Amino acid sequence: MNTQHTQLIRGLGLIAAISVNVVNIIGTGIFLKARVITCNVGTPGKALLAWVVAGLLAMAGALTYAELMAMKPRAAGEYGIMRDAYGRPMGFIYGWTQFLIARTASAAALAVGFAIFLNDLVGGALRHTYFQYTLPGGHVLSFGRLQVVALSAIIVTTIINCAAVRVSGGVASVLTGLKVLLLLGVGLGAFFYSGGEWGNLALQNAGGTCEGVPITTGGMAGFAAAMLGALWAYDGWNNVTFLAGEVKNPGRNLPFALIGGGLIVMGLYLFVNLNYYHVLTPTQVADVPASSSVAAEVVRRLLGSLAVTLMAAAMMISSFGALHASILGTARIPYALAKDGLTFKALAQVSPRTHVPVRSLLVQGVWACALALSGSFDMLTDYAIFALTLFYALVAGSIFIFRRREPDAVRPYRTWGYPVVPVVFLTVTGWLIFETIRNNPERTGIGLFLILLGLPVYWFLLRRPEQSNK
Numbered sequence: 001m002n003t004q005h006t007q008l009i010r011g012l013g014l015i016a017a018i019s020v021n022v023v024n025i026i027g028t029g030i031f032l033k034a035r036v037i038t039c040n041v042g043t044p045g046k047a048l049l050a051w052v053v054a055g056l057l058a059m060a061g062a063l064t065y066a067e068l069m070a071m072k073p074r075a076a077g078e079y080g081i082m083r084d085a086y087g088r089p090m091g092f093i094y095g096w097t098q099f100l101i102a103r104t105a106s107a108a109a110l111a112v113g114f115a116i117f118l119n120d121l122v123g124g125a126l127r128h129t130y131f132q133y134t135l136p137g138g139h140v141l142s143f144g145r146l147q148v149v150a151l152s153a154i155i156v157t158t159i160i161n162c163a164a165v166r167v168s169g170g171v172a173s174v175l176t177g178l179k180v181l182l183l184l185g186v187g188l189g190a191f192f193y194s195g196g197e198w199g200n201l202a203l204q205n206a207g208g209t210c211e212g213v214p215i216t217t218g219g220m221a222g223f224a225a226a227m228l229g230a231l232w233a234y235d236g237w238n239n240v241t242f243l244a245g246e247v248k249n250p251g252r253n254l255p256f257a258l259i260g261g262g263l264i265v266m267g268l269y270l271f272v273n274l275n276y277y278h279v280l281t282p283t284q285v286a287d288v289p290a291s292s293s294v295a296a297e298v299v300r301r302l303l304g305s306l307a308v309t310l311m312a313a314a315m316m317i318s319s320f321g322a323l324h325a326s327i328l329g330t331a332r333i334p335y336a337l338a339k340d341g342l343t344f345k346a347l348a349q350v351s352p353r354t355h356v357p358v359r360s361l362l363v364q365g366v367w368a369c370a371l372a373l374s375g376s377f378d379m380l381t382d383y384a385i386f387a388l389t390l391f392y393a394l395v396a397g398s399i400f401i402f403r404r405r406e407p408d409a410v411r412p413y414r415t416w417g418y419p420v421v422p423v424v425f426l427t428v429t430g431w432l433i434f435e436t437i438r439n440n441p442e443r444t445g446i447g448l449f450l451i452l453l454g455l456p457v458y459w460f461l462l463r464r465p466e467q468s469n470k
Contacts, residue, residue: 031311050226050229060424067399075332092337102387190302243328251413386437
């Protein structure tokens with residue numbers, strides 16, 4: 001294979017690399033989780049503490065990843081770490097799970113979310129269904145305007161990402177700017193709201209309805225549940241690692257992107273949540289219905305009837321930005337697998353003009369569209385949550401393997417606080433894995449089955465004639 005047509009180029013600068021992370025992290029969690037977290041812990045102080053601790057945990061992961069990615073800045077970064085630390089079979093299983101289940105299902109969910117928020121913006125005009133079909137077992141397949149918009153969002157972001165990586169990075173920077181301005185606007189509006197009261201920070205939830213929140217008793221169980229909610233809002237802190245092979249000056253810029261992006265998001269989250277409590281008491285926060293959000297209630301008090309329109313537009317921007325970053329990063333996984341001979345070699349081809357893995361992007365787009373139409377992405381993502389958390393731990397844990405196995409390797413960045421910081425990250429991640437298994441044994445069992453299903457596929461691929469002739 002001509003290496004000229006299989007090599008990515010380093011076209012992603014520092015600002016774009018930070019943006020790829022920030023735009024993927026800031027989704028809907030900052031708008032939706034404040035109510036849940038308040039119900040879990042009862043007071044603004046404990047809620048803010050949950051946001052801080054979750055942010056610090058994500059930062060511990062970023063600090064650990066920073067050393068690994070600066071040392072091995074390759075395409076689909078996490079895949080390369082898994083392969084080098086644990087062997088080719090584990091590398092393939094990682095790529096199999098991420099591409100076929102986890103990240104493409106997440107992209108499908110983001111696209112459908114974008115369509116739903118657009119439907120809210122246009123007053124329900126997208127509810128029309130062209131046809132629907134009930135499968136054996138009761139699962140309903142439907143196709144209508146919502147699905148058309150969702151598929152269009154996937155197609156548009158796929159086309160954008162077929163351009164040179166610097167173009168995709170520029171789009172990510174613009175979308176990040178819009179998200180940051182949006183959060184600053186909500187936070188500053190709440191800060192200057194004349195009807196607010198900083199004394200709300202000293203109050204406690206007293207009789208709030210907490211619709212749909214199972215844990216409202218406080219204590220360690222409540223704080224653990226609050227942490228899980230906050231961690232969901234920080235998820236995506238590792239997105240730039242998938243583009244490690246395309247970041248300029250990776251020894252410097254990858255650590256800056258991981259750490260700097262995390263700090264930016266943590267600062268924004270704390271700023272916005274602090275000002276939520278300036279406008280609303282903890283009980284009023286807990287009374288917000290599950291169909292709405294604390295952010296929407298705050299904006300309603302600031303702008304009245306314009307709140308619904310503004311929040312629908314805000315959710316659309318958040319969903320589209322996260323979808324763009326997800327499509328951009330995930331496409332590097334099949335490309336890296338193909339480069340290693342672990343999937344169809346055609347996927348290792350890059351465009352001679354843009355040096356982007358266009359075929360990988362197109363295959364990913366088709367699969368994400370199929371998941372969006374099937375409606376099964378939420379189920380697949382639920383099953384894969386255990387796997388995703390497990391892979392976080394395995395990738396982070398490899399820092400100890402490489403420190404022992406390659407003590408003299410060039411490390412442009414060394415993890416601050418080593419070995420304490422990685423141990424803290426692994427300890428908390430291990431606790432989350434244990435809680436996931438304990439609370440959802442059936443879901444994690446199916447998730448593990450889907451992961452291990454990659455093994456027979458791996459063995460089949462190794463037996464291909466083109467592999468045996470190597």
